Amino acid sequence: MLKFKLLTCQQVASLASDYLDNCVDGKLNFKIRVHLMMCANCRRFVKHLKLTKEVAPKFINEQQPVNAEAILQRIKQKKL
Amino acid sequence: MTTSPPSTYMDNMDEQAFITALIAGDDRAFCEIITRFQHTMLSIARAICGDTFADDVVQDAWVAIHNNIGKFEQRSSLKTWVITIVSNEAKARLRRESRRISLEELDGEAPGSYLDGNNFKSDGHWQSATPMWNCESPEELLEEKQLQHCINKTLNLLPPAQKAAFMLRDIEQQSFEEICEILQVSAANVRVLVHRARLTLMQVIDRYQETGSC
Numbered sequence: 001m002l003k004f005k006l007l008t009c010q011q012v013a014s015l016a017s018d019y020l021d022n023c024v025d026g027k028l029n030f031k032i033r034v035h036l037m038m039c040a041n042c043r044r045f046v047k048h049l050k051l052t053k054e055v056a057p058k059f060i061n062e063q064q065p066v067n068a069e070a071i072l073q074r075i076k077q078k079k080l
Numbered sequence: 081m082t083t084s085p086p087s088t089y090m091d092n093m094d095e096q097a098f099i100t101a102l103i104a105g106d107d108r109a110f111c112e113i114i115t116r117f118q119h120t121m122l123s124i125a126r127a128i129c130g131d132t133f134a135d136d137v138v139q140d141a142w143v144a145i146h147n148n149i150g151k152f153e154q155r156s157s158l159k160t161w162v163i164t165i166v167s168n169e170a171k172a173r174l175r176r177e178s179r180r181i182s183l184e185e186l187d188g189e190a191p192g193s194y195l196d197g198n199n200f201k202s203d204g205h206w207q208s209a210t211p212m213w214n215c216e217s218p219e220e221l222l223e224e225k226q227l228q229h230c231i232n233k234t235l236n237l238l239p240p241a242q243k244a245a246f247m248l249r250d251i252e253q254q255s256f257e258e259i260c261e262i263l264q265v266s267a268a269n270v271r272v273l274v275h276r277a278r279l280t281l282m283q284v285i286d287r288y289q290e291t292g293s294c
Contacts, residue, residue: 010199010200010204010205041209042210051221052282053278057251058218058222060231066119068111071118075142075146
């Protein structure tokens, strides 16, 4: 018999980033893991959030190039 | 007008040699740090003092960095040093303009997001099953050029504080403590901002998996 109140999906969804970033304490971490063992929807939600956290920054690193030379010229003009 | 070359100069030498070149006044090394940090700096400036002043603040920060690079003592990483300068410039500008912009006020919860109460039953469980993805490996997802466009487009539509918190955490890999200091918000608020940004980007992937477009 469980001696604590189970988390709801809404609570797990709110805490998912904290869980992935290891920002939840041991007791809460355990409660989240118990919920994930029992809930396929939340397992998928956390898995997709983890994938997003991993993939999105790689896409963004390839965003539009910066015209660094023009910026450097402006810096030098401003210093004159 | 030409754009800067791809980031090969920095990649082709070790960090210490790169910093030595930078301190010695090597323009190519300086262009490299502009390319590397410009987007992050703009995001930080927008989050702290708003769109109106962000470009000016970043320009002033680059001038300060250029003026002081010779005095960079490497007590922190180059990234931390650069980010601290733009953050201080933005805070100073905000004080000068006598405007207080609350990051929390700027970045509310978007209706229809995952955390929207309508997605949950009264007992706190999902109203409907969370979506399946056809593509569930990072490698497969990264091959989707259209998805890259969707993610970048959405990143630029995020509220400024969410975007800055996300870029500092997930791209620049700054600690939550450092982000609190840079953006001057509480640790709890930084975590909320990062979570909201990730959820918005996750919804983009959801939609892309379902429809093949943004």
